[in-house]
Amino acid sequence: MLDTYDFKGDVWLCHSFGGQCYDYTAFGPAIDTLKEIEAFLSANPSEIVTVILEDYVQAPNGLTKVFTDAGLMKYWFPVSKMPQNGQDWPLVSDMVANNERLLVFTSIRSKQESEGIAYQWTYMVENQYGDDGMHAGSCSNRGESSPLDDKSKSLVLVNYFQSIPIKETVCEHNSGDLINMLGTCYGSAGNRWANFVAVDFYKRSEGGGSFQATDTLNGKLLCGCDDVHACVPGSTSGACTP
Secondary structure (H helix, E strand, O other): OOOEEEOOOEEEEEEEEEEEEOOOOEEHHHHHHHHHHHHHHHHHHOOOOEEEEEOOOOOOOOOHHHHHOOHHHHHHOOHOOOOOOOOOOOHHHHHHOOOOOOOEEEOOHHHHHHOOOEEHHEEEEOOOOOHHHOOOOOOOEOOOOOOOOOOOOEEEEEEOOOOOOOOHHHHHHHHHHHHHHHHHHHHHOOOOOOEEEEEEOOOOOOOOOHHHHHHHHHHHHHHHOOOOOEEEOOOOOOEOOO
């Protein structure tokens, strides 16, 4: 999840207000991070990366240029192959075999037509981010998203992080509280487990943390087990090892 802006005649990663980037809020040129993604995909030919852009870039074809310059277009998963109306996505094995291992979503609708970058809200629902998304037992959609139980959108993103990141308190949030919220959002999303989970300081926890949360989600999605490591190899029917 990256925030992209026009800045200093290029595309930069930044977190700001009102669509403007400033020196004191700028992180760095987007191409630096995108080149890291290219290096990862090159070194790991069976891995898939999803990039979700909060997009403030207005320069014509600005995003297309920076992804091209970073060498990422050879991995691009085309919009034409993305499922409509909540249909199933291709198998991971097929995406790997076709080397279509980079999925990119933008928050600007027009860029799906003009640059071939998928419009996020056509394919995805997302819960409220920040403090308002951290109330135990409640999981509602953010303003831009359709209701979480809209099954015409095939992907589910769950946010679980404070509005102001605080490293000292995130250990508790990234542990049992996170797992509980994933269960709450499962019900709110029409009994669908999240495909993506966003947290702060992902390595910090009191227990398994975000890694255990990911193992839980993958287990539920792959075989119906509480942990992906409990899935019986080759099974998709809920066969779990003790």
